[in-house]
Amino acid sequence: MAGVSSGSLTAALVALEAKLPNASLQLAKELFGILATVDSSAGLRRALTDPSRSNDDKSALVRQLFGGKVSADAVEIASGLAGSRWAAARDIGDALETLAASVVIAVAENKSAVSASGITGLEALENDLFSFNQAVDSSHEVQRALSEPQASGAAKIALAEKLVPQASEEAKVLIGQAVSQPRGLKVTKLVDRFAELAAKRQQRWIATVGVTRPLTETQTSRLQAGLNTLYGRELKINMIVDPALVGGIRIQVGDEVVDASVLARLGDLHRQLA
Numbered sequence: 001m002a003g004v005s006s007g008s009l010t011a012a013l014v015a016l017e018a019k020l021p022n023a024s025l026q027l028a029k030e031l032f033g034i035l036a037t038v039d040s041s042a043g044l045r046r047a048l049t050d051p052s053r054s055n056d057d058k059s060a061l062v063r064q065l066f067g068g069k070v071s072a073d074a075v076e077i078a079s080g081l082a083g084s085r086w087a088a089a090r091d092i093g094d095a096l097e098t099l100a101a102s103v104v105i106a107v108a109e110n111k112s113a114v115s116a117s118g119i120t121g122l123e124a125l126e127n128d129l130f131s132f133n134q135a136v137d138s139s140h141e142v143q144r145a146l147s148e149p150q151a152s153g154a155a156k157i158a159l160a161e162k163l164v165p166q167a168s169e170e171a172k173v174l175i176g177q178a179v180s181q182p183r184g185l186k187v188t189k190l191v192d193r194f195a196e197l198a199a200k201r202q203q204r205w206i207a208t209v210g211v212t213r214p215l216t217e218t219q220t221s222r223l224q225a226g227l228n229t230l231y232g233r234e235l236k237i238n239m240i241v242d243p244a245l246v247g248g249i250r251i252q253v254g255d256e257v258v259d260a261s262v263l264a265r266l267g268d269l270h271r272q273l274a
Contacts, residue, residue: 005091008084009098015080016099019073020106025173028107030074031100032177034066038093039183045089048082055083097183098197101174105198108170121168122202128164128171129195133188135163146179146187153180203254207235210242210250210261227253 019027038044044065048058059079066075077099086092104125111121119127136142142163146156156179161172178190185193207227215223220237227235231253242250248261 003087004085005087005095008081008086009091009095011084012077012081012095012099013102016077016102019077020103021110023103023106023110025104025107025169027071027073028100028103028173030070031077031096031103032173032181034070034074034078035093035096035100036181037065038096039181042089045092049086049089049092051085059083093183097177100177101194101197102201104170104173105194105201108168108198109201121170122198124168125170125174126195126198126202128167129174129191129198132160132164132167132171132175133191133195136188156180205231205235206238206253208238208240208252210240210245212241212243212245212247212261214241215239227251 038048047053047061050058059082062079062082063075066078078096081092081095081099086095105122108121108125136146142159145151145159157176160175160179161167164171164175167175174194175191178187178194182190209223220239224235224237227237235253245261250261251258
């Protein structure tokens with residue numbers, strides 16, 4: 001997805017963030033249900049992405065179709081997408097899929113409990129998706145069964161759950177979506193895409209810290225406390241010793257980078273002189 005569609009998806013993801021702290025799997029299932037309806041009708045996709053129709057008109061169409069059938073949040077999210085601009089008719093479906101998967105991932109992230117092995121809900125989700133793909137890749141018989149066009153979605157979901165019986169509810173929702181509505185992709189490819197979304201979200205809470213030599217316990221504790229305060233939650237710190245930095249420190253949390261290394265300052269000086 002590129003160009004105007006990419007911008008519309010980015011805006012939709014930003015708007016979705018406000019709903020994620022209290023999101024539920026039911027909301028994700030409703031969005032996946034709306035996606036199934038959109039995918040089933042080329043005429044509807046064209047109507048929702050027609051640049052000659054007003055944004056209000058397209059949003060109203062979504063409210064007319066789904067109002068009272070799904071939650072107000074699901075209608076708001078879908079109508080917001082309809083009121084955006086899309087370069088291709090398929091792009092609105094891709095965006096719906098991404099938003100629904102993001103809701104599932106946020107539900108996993110919001111789980112407060114950590115397992116005895118120290119695994120968070122988000123990490124467990126990634127592990128479950130990986131385990132499923134491993135199980136599929138190891139059996140040609142399973143691959144044929146999941147790609148059989150005559151098999152029902154329910155049958156494929158039942159088979160998928162047998163492959164990862166201990167999977168979390170969040171993983172089951174994403175795996176079930178992938179096997180029942182792969183949308184032209186290989187099942188494992190779509191599961192990989194969901195796993196990438198989960199990994200990207202988890203990366204927001206991992207601080208990669210580059211230093212020229214290992215920090216002392218006191219320095220590490222101070223850095224941890226400072227970052228936790230700055231981001232409002234406990235971050236996982238990955239420390240990387242990199243003598244090439246010369247001195248100072250480089251911190252990356254998600255897409256944010258704070259580079260106070262000597263190497264960065266020398267680079268700035270070089271650009272100024274140039």
